[in-house]
Each structure stands twice: as C-alpha cells, then as structure tokens.
Amino acid sequence: MDRLVFLLGTGLARGAVLALFALALVLIWRGARVINFAQGAMAVVSTYVAFEVTALTGSYWLGLLAALVSGGVLGFAVERGVMRFASPRSPLSGVILAIGLVMVLQSALGIAFGPDYRPMRVPFDDSAVLVGGVPLLSPYDLFVLVTAVVVMVVLAVLFRWTSLGLQMRAAAFAPEVSRLLGVRVSRTVTLGWVLSSVVGSLAALLLVPTSLGLNPHATDSLFVLGFTVAVVGGLDSPVGALVGGVVVGVAMSLVTGYLGAGLVPIAVLGLLVLVLLLRPAGLFAAAAARHA
Amino acid sequence: MSQRSRSIPALVATALVAAGLSACSTPEASPGVTDDTITIGTHTPLTGPAAAGYSSISAATKAYFDYVNDNGGINGRSIEYVVKDDGYNPATTQTVVRELVQEEEVFAVLNGLGTPTHSSVVDYLNENEVPDLFVASGSPQWDQPEKYPWTFAYNASYIVEAKALATYAQETWPDKTYCVLGQDDDFGTDFTTGLLTVLGGDGLASTQTYSVSVQDVVAQIGAMQAAGCEVNFLATVNGFTALALGTAAKMKYRAQWVSSSSGGDYPTLVGYLGEDVAPLLLQGFVSSNYLPFSPDDEWVTLFQQINDEYNGGAQFSGNTVFGMSVGYLFAQALAQAGEDPTRESVLDALEVGTLTGNGIVPLSFSKDSHAAFEGVGITVVDKGVQDYVGEVFTTDAGSGDVVPFTGEPVALEGDGIPTA
Numbered sequence: 001m002d003r004l005v006f007l008l009g010t011g012l013a014r015g016a017v018l019a020l021f022a023l024a025l026v027l028i029w030r031g032a033r034v035i036n037f038a039q040g041a042m043a044v045v046s047t048y049v050a051f052e053v054t055a056l057t058g059s060y061w062l063g064l065l066a067a068l069v070s071g072g073v074l075g076f077a078v079e080r081g082v083m084r085f086a087s088p089r090s091p092l093s094g095v096i097l098a099i100g101l102v103m104v105l106q107s108a109l110g111i112a113f114g115p116d117y118r119p120m121r122v123p124f125d126d127s128a129v130l131v132g133g134v135p136l137l138s139p140y141d142l143f144v145l146v147t148a149v150v151v152m153v154v155l156a157v158l159f160r161w162t163s164l165g166l167q168m169r170a171a172a173f174a175p176e177v178s179r180l181l182g183v184r185v186s187r188t189v190t191l192g193w194v195l196s197s198v199v200g201s202l203a204a205l206l207l208v209p210t211s212l213g214l215n216p217h218a219t220d221s222l223f224v225l226g227f228t229v230a231v232v233g234g235l236d237s238p239v240g241a242l243v244g245g246v247v248v249g250v251a252m253s254l255v256t257g258y259l260g261a262g263l264v265p266i267a268v269l270g271l272l273v274l275v276l277l278l279r280p281a282g283l284f285a286a287a288a289a290r291h292a
Numbered sequence: 293m294s295q296r297s298r299s300i301p302a303l304v305a306t307a308l309v310a311a312g313l314s315a316c317s318t319p320e321a322s323p324g325v326t327d328d329t330i331t332i333g334t335h336t337p338l339t340g341p342a343a344a345g346y347s348s349i350s351a352a353t354k355a356y357f358d359y360v361n362d363n364g365g366i367n368g369r370s371i372e373y374v375v376k377d378d379g380y381n382p383a384t385t386q387t388v389v390r391e392l393v394q395e396e397e398v399f400a401v402l403n404g405l406g407t408p409t410h411s412s413v414v415d416y417l418n419e420n421e422v423p424d425l426f427v428a429s430g431s432p433q434w435d436q437p438e439k440y441p442w443t444f445a446y447n448a449s450y451i452v453e454a455k456a457l458a459t460y461a462q463e464t465w466p467d468k469t470y471c472v473l474g475q476d477d478d479f480g481t482d483f484t485t486g487l488l489t490v491l492g493g494d495g496l497a498s499t500q501t502y503s504v505s506v507q508d509v510v511a512q513i514g515a516m517q518a519a520g521c522e523v524n525f526l527a528t529v530n531g532f533t534a535l536a537l538g539t540a541a542k543m544k545y546r547a548q549w550v551s552s553s554s555g556g557d558y559p560t561l562v563g564y565l566g567e568d569v570a571p572l573l574l575q576g577f578v579s580s581n582y583l584p585f586s587p588d589d590e591w592v593t594l595f596q597q598i599n600d601e602y603n604g605g606a607q608f609s610g611n612t613v614f615g616m617s618v619g620y621l622f623a624q625a626l627a628q629a630g631e632d633p634t635r636e637s638v639l640d641a642l643e644v645g646t647l648t649g650n651g652i653v654p655l656s657f658s659k660d661s662h663a664a665f666e667g668v669g670i671t672v673v674d675k676g677v678q679d680y681v682g683e684v685f686t687t688d689a690g691s692g693d694v695v696p697f698t699g700e701p702v703a704l705e706g707d708g709i710p711t712a
Contacts, residue, residue, distance in 0.1 A: 003518060010510045107339070115343035117531060119566040127542045135514065135543045211507040212531040213564055217341040221505055256511040261503045262476035 002134045007257040008250060009134075013141035015249020016148040017207045021226035022233060022241035023152065024200035029235045030159075031172050031192020034083065034091065037098035039200045040223030041105040042078060044216060046071040046201035048109060051120060051214055060123045067201045075197025079190050109216035117213035126209070144206045151199060152242055159238075168192060225252075228268055232275045234282025243284065247271075322634045324399030325369070330626065330633065333374035333392035335385050335413070336405040336428075342380035345529055345560075346405055348606060349428065350375045352615025353403060355603035356595075356708075360619075363709050366626045367633070374398060380405075382412035389413040393422055400425050400638065403446065403618045407431045407478050418442045423635050425625070425642075426618050426664065430554060431478050432689040435663040442635075444642060444657065446618060448665040449689045450479055450527065453552050453580045454486025456668045456685035459694040460578070461523050461550055462490065468548075471498040471521035473512055473528060473536055483527035483552055489691055497521055502532060509539050517545040526551040534564030537573045550578040553668065557610030558678035571676040579678070580668040582651045583617050585610065586679050590704040591617075591650050598708075621649045621664075624710040650708075652701040653686055663689070667697055 021039070028036045036042075049070040054063030082101060086094035124143055128135035137145070159165035170178045171188040179185050203226070204219050211218065229248050233240025248268060255267040275283060324331040336350045337343045354373045361370035374396050376388035385404075392398045393416075400423035404410045407429045414433075417424040418440050426446035427434045430453065434445035461470065472487055474480025480501055488495060498519035500512040513536060516524060524547045526533055533555035540547060556579025562570040584591035595616045599608050606612070626633055628641035641647065645658040653667035667686030671678050684697040 003514075006514050006518075007511055010508075010514070014508060110339060110343070115339070115347055117344050117564055119564060121566070127544055130544075135517075135545075138542060212535055215341070215344055220341060221507065252506065252508075253511055256506070256508075257515060260476070261501050261506060261509075261512065264503055264506050 002132070003257065005131075006134050006136070007253045009136045009141075011250030011253030012246060013137055013144060013249070014253065015246040016145045017203055017222070017245075018225050018229045018249050019242045019245025020148045020151060020206070021200060021203035021222055022229035022245055023155070023238055024196045024203060025226060025230040026233075026235060026238055026241050027155070027192055027196035027199060029230070031168055031196070032079075032083075032189045033172060034086070034094040034098075035227070035235070036196065037095055037223075038078065038101040038105065039196070039226070040204070040219035041102040042074050042197055043071070043200040043204035043222075044214075044219045045074060045105055045109065046197075047120075047204045047208055047214060047218065048113060050205055051118060054120075060121070064202075064205060067205045068198050071198040071201030072194045074201075075194040076190060078197070079193035083193070106216040113216070115215065117215045117218075119213045120209040122209045140209070147202070147206065148242075148245075151202065152238060155195075155199075155238060164188075164191075225268065228272050231282060232272060234285035237282065237284035240282055240284030244282075321632070322399055322636075323397040325633060328365075328369055329372050330366075330369045331372040331374060331396065331398050332400045332402045332622070333376060333396055333398040334401060334403050334405070335376050335378040335388050335392070335409065336403075337380040338375070338377035340379035340381070342406075345531065346380075346428075346611070348609065348611040349403070349405065349615040349618075351603055351606065352595075352599065352612040353619040354615075355598055356616040356619035357623075358602040359598045360623055360709055363707070366623050366710070367631055369626075371623070371626070373402070378409055380409055382409050385409040386412050386416070389416065393417075393420060399423070399633075399635065400622075402426060402622055403428045403615075405429070407433075410434075414440055414443055421635060423638055425638075426621060428614075428618070430482070430552070432482060432663075435661060435689065437660060437662050440662070442639065444662045444664065446621075446664045448553070448580070448582045448668050449663065450482040450552060450554075451486035451489070451689040452663075452666055452687055453668050454483045454525070454527070455490050455687045455694050456670070457525060457550050457552070457578070457580055458487045458490035458495075459685055460670050460683055461525075465523050465548060468522040469497045469520050470495055470523045470525065471500070471516050471519060472496055472525040473500045473502065473509070473516065475527055475529065475532070476501040476503050479529075479552075479554065480527045483525070486689075487525055490694060502528070504529070504532070507531075507535065509536050510543075512536075513539045513543060513545065516547070517543060521547060523548045523550060526555055528552070528555040530555050530557055530560045531564055534561050537561075537577075538565060541569075541573055548576065548578070551580075553579060553581050553610075556580065556671070558673055559607065559609035560611070563607070571673075574673045575675070577673040577678075579671050579673075581610070581671050581680070582653060582665040582668045583610075583613050584650060584652065584701065585613060585671065587677060591708070594704060594708045617650050620708060620710065621647065621655075624649065627710040648702045650702050650704070652680070652684060653697055654699070654702070 046067040050063035050067035053066040086097050124140040126138045126140040128138045167183045168188045171183050171185040175185045229244040233244025252264050255264050338347045357371040357373050378385040378388050402425050405428040424443040430447040430450040432449040434443050502509050625641050629637040642657050643659045649655045652669045656663045656666045669680045669684040672681050685694050686697045687694040
C-alpha cells in the first residue's frame with residue numbers, strides 16, 4: 001500500500017508537467033489547427049534564456065519571468081516568420097517547417113552552449129515530505145502542481161468568459177465567418193502561438209530541474225510524452241490535457257514501479273493505440289458535437 | 293553455342309584469377325598509408341542526445357595525435373584522424389563507416405563508440421578485413437578472435453568490472469544488503485551477470501532498471517529504499533548516476549554507491565550535479581577504472597599538458613584520459629607494426645602480446661584474447677578528489693576467480709610518444 005501511494009504521488013507530479021506541455025500543444029491546435037512539432041525545441045530555447053538570466057542575476061524568479069517573455073517573443077517570431085508561410089493546402093507543410101525549425105534551434109543551442117548538461121536549481125526544498133514514512137511530494141512538486149492548475153484555470157476563464165477567448169475560438173473554428181464578423185483572424189492566430197509558447201516554456205522550465213539538466217535535447221522526451229497526452233486527452237480539449245497528463249504520468253510511474261522501466265515507452269504507446277482505437281478523437285474531444 | 297567458343301571466356305577467367313592470386317603474394321601497401329601519413333577514422337556521437345557524454349573523447353584522441361605529429365609522428369608518418377558523427381544512431385553508423393572505408397580509405401577504424409552502434413558495423417569491418425581497433429564499449433562481444441579476427445576491445449568488460457566491484461564490496465561491507473540499478477540493455481544485464489557471479493544467485497535484494505528515454509528514476513530509487521538496500525551497484529551512464537544520487541538525496545535515502553567506470557567519472561558527475569552539492573553527494577562514492585587517474589600521476593600530468601596545448605584547455609575528465617590513452621595505444625601498435633605498416637602487421641603487433649598501453653593492469657591482447665583490460669582498480673571519492681585506493685583485481689568475463697593484482701601500473705616512457 002505504501003508503495004502504491006508513493007508511486008501515485010510520483011506520477012502525479014510528473015503528470016502535471018506533461019499536462020502543462022500538452023496544454024501548449026492544445027492551444028496551438030485550437031488556435032491554428034496545426035500540431036507544433038517545434039514546441040519542445042522552442043521551450044528549451046526559453047529555458048536557456050532563463051538559465052542565463054538566473055546565472056546573471058542570481059534570481060530564479062527573474063529567470064522564470066525571462067523564460068515566459070522570451071517564450072512569448074519566440075512564439076510571435078515563429079508564427080510570423082516561419083509558420084505563416086506554410087501552405088494552407090496541406091497540413092504536412094507546417095509539420096515539415098516545424099521539424100526543420102527543431103533542427104535549426106537545437107543545432108544553434110549546441111553551437112552556442114555545447115552539448116553538456118547544466119544543472120538547474122530551484123528556490124524550493126526539493127526533498128520529499130515523508131507522510132507515514134512514505135516519501136511523498138516535495139514542496140517543489142507541489143509548486144509544479146499548483147502552477148499547472150492555476151495556468152489551466154486562467155486559460156479556461158480566458159477562453160470561456162472573455163470576448164478575446166471567444167474570438168480566438170471562433171477564428172480557429174471558422175476563420176472565414178469570423179473575418180466577416182470583424183474578428184482579426186491573423187492576430188488571434190498569432191496570439192494563440194504566443195500563449196502556447198509561453199505555456200510550453202513554463203512546462204520545460206518546471207521539468208528541467210527534475211531531470212538530467214539543461215541540454216539542447218532536454219525536452220525531446222517531454223515533447224513525445226506531451227504529444228501522447230494531448231492526443232489521448234483530445235487535441236481540442238484543455239481538460240483532456242489535464243486528465244491525460246495525470247493518466248499518463250501515473251501510468252508511467254506504476255509501470256516503472258511494478259513492471260520495470262524498459263516497458264514504459266511500450267506502455268505509453270500501448271495506451272495511445274488503445275485510445276485511438278476506442279476514441280480516435282481523444283477521451284475528451286467534442287468533435288462529434290461539432291460535426292453535427 | 294559450341295563447346296569451343298564457351299571455353300575461351302573460361303580460360304580468360306582462369307588466367308585473370310591466376311594473375312590476381314599472384315598479385316596477392318607480394319605485399320601491397322594497405323589503404324590509408326602514404327610515405328608520410330596514415331589515415332584512420334572513427335564513428336562517435338558529436339550531435340544529438342548522446343553527444344553530451346562522449347563528444348569529448350574523439351577530441352582528446354585527436355589532440356594526442358596532434359601532439360605526436362608535432363613531434364615527428366610515428367616512423368615518420370603523421371596520423372590523420374577522421375572523426376565521423378553518427379549521432380549514436382546505428383543506421384547512421386553504417387553509413388559513416390562505409391564512407392570511412394570506401395571513400396576516405398582509412399587504414400583502420402579506431403575506437404568506434406557504443407554497443408548498439410558498433411554492433412551494426414562489426415561484421416562489415418571484419419568481412420572487409422579492416423582493423424577494428426579498441427572499440428569504446430564494455431560489451432564482451434568484441435573479444436571473439438575466431439568470429440571477429442579484426443576486432444579488438446578497449447574498455448574492461450562490464451562483467452569484469454562488476455566482478456571486481458562486487459569482490460571489493462564483499463570485503464569492505466560484508467553482510468550488507470546489495471542491490472543494483474542498471475540500464476535496460478546489454479550494459480545493465482552484463483554488469484548484473486558479473487555481480488551475481490561473485491555475490492551468488494540470491495546476492496541482490498533488488499534489481500532495478502531504467503530506460504534512457506525516461507529521465508526519472510524516482511520509482512526505482514524508491515523501490516531500493518523500500519527493499520532496505522545499503523550498497524547499491526550502478527550500471528548507469530554518468531547522467532543517470534547523477535540522477536540516481538540526486539534522487540536518493542531528495543528522498544533522504546542514504547546508501548553506499550558503487551558504480552561502473554562508464555558512469556563513475558567524478559569531473560563529469562560534478563558537471564551534472566553542480567560544484568556546490570557534488571562533493572557532498574559523492575563523498576565515499578566507489579567506482580572502478582583501468583586508466584591512470586590519480587591527480588599526481590605522470591600520465592595525467594602529460595595528458596593535462598597536451599589538453600591545454602592541443603585541445604584548447606577543454607574540461608579535463610575521464611573522457612580526456614580515455615581518448616588520449618586510446619591514441620597512445622594505437623601509436624604504440626603502429627610503431628611496432630614496422631617501417632611500412634600493413635593491416636596484417638598491425639594485427640600481428642597486437643596479437644604478439646608485447647604492447648603495454650598505459651593502464652594500471654597489463655594489456656591482455658594475444659592470439660586468443662582480444663580483450664584489452666581484464667582487470668580494474670577501485671577508486672573512491674574523498675573530499676572532492678577521486679583516486680585509486682590501492683585495490684586492483686584481475687578476472688575474466690566468465691566464471692573465473694577474482695584475483696588481487698599487485699603489479700605496478702605501466703610507467704610513462706619517452707614523453708608519451710612510443711618508439712619501436
């Protein structure tokens with residue numbers, strides 16, 4: 001029983017980061033109907049900015065702020081400078097551009113900072129709190145969880161109850177009609193990219209201190225898992241990203257604990273296949289209603 | 293078609309074969325050798341996720357060759373080292389090694405890095421009779437002279453390391469609970485096999501694995517803590533050694549860590565953990581090594597000078613010593629291969645068994661053994677300094693005994709530039 005509680009706690013903390021990153025993918029999907037394969041590489045660029053700012057100023061929080069700002073700027077630049085030129089006729093065009101961007105960004109980081117891993121510190125106690133002798137979540141894990149939930153609530157409010165959110169949803173869903181109604185679709189698409197890139201950067205910044213460290217490839221597996229989470233939850237659904245993140249995080253933890261780490265990638269892919277077979281649009285997709 | 297006209301091409305063919313055979317009987321210069329150069333190549337990850345751990349090795353080897361070349365080369369030839377990036381992807385390894393052999397026409401492949409990567413080209417190299425020297429991997433499969441006559445290992449095998457470390461652990465911490473965390477591939481399984489050879493079939497209370505694609509070992513370390521593990525063996529690469537120790541510290545779990553040389557390099561671990569916490573987390577950390585690494589060692593001093601002068605003063609780590617030691621051993625083999633080295637004469641120089649290398653145990657190369665090091669020394673970290681503690685063991689990769697070794701390490705000769 002102790003073991004189960006321990007594994008659930010571990011899975012929850014990892015799941016929160018996955019959910020946040022998946023949310024970034026969902027945001028772009030909702031805003032522009034593309035899957036951003038460069039999300040991980042863009043996020044790692046912002047994390048390098050945070051690392052350098054923290055190293056210069058000694059403040060984690062200034063670094064965090066810098067990551068969010070640079071994430072936004074990068075989202076803007078990528079949308080206006082690269083993705084805008086993707087052919088609207090084929091979804092592959094955007095995917096190929098994004099993959100090219102991954103190579104450029106990761107190589108540039110490798111040239112600028114070298115391939116070594118750099119440790120990142122957090123201003124929290126990251127040792128786990130013992131509950132009944134079982135090492136459960138650390139204060140840092142709690143910070144990650146709370147941050148993820150707050151970001152999700154803010155975004156939910158934005159999309160559901162503000163005029164801007166409504167315009168963004170409309171622009172993504174029916175760009176032509178939205179234009180006729182006076183929505184500046186081009187702007188809302190860019191804004192979607194900016195928001196998404198900020199959230200992706202935040203996820204990477206929260207994850208890197210718990211992993212091997214900062215490296216041009218630090219978000220490779222975050223992207224793969226985050227993508228899985230987004231698809232499992234439904235690319236359209238922020239709630240799906242949250243639930244999917246927790247499901248995948250906990251599943252990974254349980255598989256590692258009871259079956260062995262070698263089976264984790266297989267288990268994640270198995271889950272993906274299962275969901276795609278049973279509910280191709282994802283667990284929380286609202287696709288059926290929209291088609292009606 | 294008549295019988296007669298068919299026999300003419302057959303005759304021509306026979307004549308050509310005969311001419312070809314007679315050409316073979318006179319020694320021909322091997323590819324890659326000119327009067328004043330010898331070209332060799334390697335495959336290694338310079339980009340991609342694995343570059344962090346290994347890209348410094350080929351740079352160190354190249355720096356050593358530059359040093360040799362500036363001092364006259366070997367038998368008047370300078371050594372050209374062609375480094376090909378394979379990104380640790382076996383499919384790419386196959387491409388770049390074919391480029392090395394067919395386009396660059398290298399004399400030999402030196403220190404090809406990685407078990408999965410090199411496995412994909414070992415057959416090709418042996419079929420084409422290209423010397424495949426000093427593979428950078430601890431897999432025991434490189435030591436098969438009958439199957440792979442052109443392949444020679446470099447690293448002490450994971451099994452040899454595990455047997456030595458287990459013996460040391462039994463002597464130092466008898467009656468403790470032993471466990472292992474291993475990579476979920478050959479590295480982890482071979483190392484665990486070696487541990488069980490010494491500790492007995494039920495010698496490990498918990499056997500945990502990790503996958504390099506998941507940078508999280510909380511569940512594994514938690515299981516070890518729950519199993520009451522006191523002495524934990526690690527078959528982990530440096531990054532995951534750091535992750536394991538860091539994770540344990542966060543869980544307030546104290547244990548004795550005993551690592552394979554592949555994940556036990558102190559300067560590299562400091563890079564992962566940070567200079568502030570590394571000395572605390574790594575105090576008492578036990579690992580194995582077979583190359584000179586004491587701070588005051590004459591080899592280390594020489595390699596540091598070469599590193600400053602020819603490698604731009606790059607961070608000096610176990611990788612630097614490894615890369616330069618590989619270079620030294622190749623230079624030694626080349627020097628012994630004679631004035632006009634051929635692929636065969638280098639092979640003979642290795643199999644005759646007179647090469648010394650620069651390890652802390654003698655090289656094992658012979659006609660029957662293509663293993664380089666069949667023994668390792670034990671190192672311990674104390675107050676931020678990793679050094680040998682005097683215990684050295686030799687053993688084989690099978691079920692043979694682990695024997696204490698009392699000989700001296702190989703001494704430095706002639707400024708580290710071998711002569712015949």
